[in-house]
Amino acid sequence: MTDTLADSRTTSRMFLADVPVVVDDVQRRSPTERAELLADPGFGRYFTDHMFVARYQAGRGWYDARLTQYGPLPMDPGTAALHYAQSIFEGLKAYAQPDGSVATFRPEANAARFVRSAQRLAMPPVPEEAFLAAVDALVDADRDWVPTGADQTLYLRPYQLASESFLGVRPAHEYLFLVIASPAGAYFPRGVQPVSVYVSEDYARAAPGGTGDVKCAGNYAASLLPQQEASALGCDQVVYLDAVEKKYIEELGGMNLFFVHGSGDDAELVTPELSGSLLPGITRASLITVAQDLGHRVSERKVSLAEWRDGVLDGSITETFACGTAAVITPVGEVKARSGEFSVGDGTPGPLTMRLRETLLGIQHGRVADTHGWLHQVS
Template sequence: MAHTITIEYTTKKKQQPHVNQLGFGKYFTDHMFIMDYDTEKGWYDPRIVPYQPILMDPASKVFHYGQTVFEGLKAYKTADERILLFRPDKNMKRLNKSNDRLSIPAIDEELALEALKQLILTDQDWIPEAVGTSLYVRPFVIATESCLGVAPSRQYKFMIILSPVGSYYAEGINPVSIHVESEYVRAVAGGVGNAKTAGNYAAGLKAQEGATDLGYAQVLWLDGVHRKYIEEVGSMNVFFRINDTVVTPMINGSILEGITRATVIELLQHWNIPVEERRISIEELVEAQHNGSLKEAFGTGTAAVISPIGSLHYQDEKLVLGDGITGELSKKIYDAVTGIQNGVLPDTYGWTIEI
């Protein structure tokens, strides 16, 4: 069924922060998108409204049973004032994969993408233009039925909010130190590790706190069954260059199918650089570092694009990678992806959408 997206413009625009104050996810634009769901009506009433609090019943199921999913992507302003999105169709497909796993009704992906575009156009003056900045886009779904029975909700809200964000790196692309987590696990195959749902992130906070206390920027997760196979770095997928081959953990049901991950794999294949998706153990990685074949490592995700890894802390050993500096391949990938995203480089892959 066709839907018309209505727009209610704000009568009181916010003061926009200075670009140096942006940080990540601290400020929000003047408008938001909302669409409701009811089992009797399906998804209905798509609308853009002034950014505002939402009124929720204390018994809403999202508060009690965690039925919620989200996505994250960015809009970029090019030097010639065009607005670009990077592979947004992939985000909408992944949102519906997460919906399915959490027993949330599927969203019309075309409608969601159109809503996203209209919302960005409505608040396009919020897109920062300084190097390294962008407009972060957060679509999400929450269960809103007021009932404490343990069953899928009968009502939902799908919303999109926008946040101008600064450069992820204050001083360029710098390597981070990683703590290999050996006590806690994030997810197992058959669970919800491959869905972008709030509980996955809550499950990682304790380990991240511990890593931060030890002076490390991120956590490297091992699998929840054998406690030896590498899965993800924090909220990012992870890659290792061993000799001349790039290795990344295969999709196994417990890690997120990252869109930046897929982009990097396609780039490497286009560049004729060998890339393998397979199981890789922490022991293999330690041995590769000891014998000098581990050349570099990096995480991939929407926020930072590429996050080089300078060192790994495993048990009582600190493993320094590539002299602790950003690797040549990491920098090449970062420059290529961000160049396409910002319209500086030609998009020969058809990844960007102009709105």
């Protein structure tokens, strides 16, 4: 059984000042079917009823913004994104709040990074206010898909791709901007447990002057082979070193890394500095602020693999964790490299790691005061 919206119509919501959002007739899944899917949503397995789509054409700009049925995209075999990888994306979440409302977390930061990604790939940027309007429109339309279970969220994936059909190495003249949504369960359904990581010394995630500081699809395609190698060695994730000297820690897969020096109230956090090849994570930036609010010193600087190993062995580095939108915080427990293996801590998540995780999750879900104005109310 499905529920149906009214016929296609233009709403008062605007994508841009001169581009209204059109709402198409959409077949909604029944409350019963939706409840069954939300009971165990997993991550990225199911998608909501709507998607947001807007088109761009050189000389015309952005046009035809609409909320429409989630479904396949018709695509010509010559579509530029398939050949030259002009494709970027973002990831953010909508959170059910204690008062029944829904809020997204720091979407302005995602909008700004989306612009930077587009500029780096010679794509026409989606204006920040249009990005926010599109996300708000989809969350509002699929409000019933926002799960309310412990640490459950609605994951949002805005993305842009070159849609012109041609074969030739140049920026495309036509683009699609889309936003889709997927309900997400708790990332650690059996509790937060430290992961094992493999230090890749054969592959670099990104190089200075490359695309490491933006979210383009090619960055993630290039990470799949190193991840396979890590899995074959019994590890959960890959740690990448810098591409020049191959000695400094950069990222863990698609997440930023933090190292905890010392313990208790005097513990200091150290995270690799943004060098131009590191992605400036929004969770990373948020945790720096949260840690400082809790009274901890935070340093952004180069951290070598040797410093990490020596610090763990002499006890000066007590915890290590990775952070990102999907998992928020992932403790690191075991590290494997050609030069040897070592374990961080006692095999359980560290106290500061867990305190930071609970504080940030508390802000996102409305359980802890949002003193920085990070929550954006949608509905």
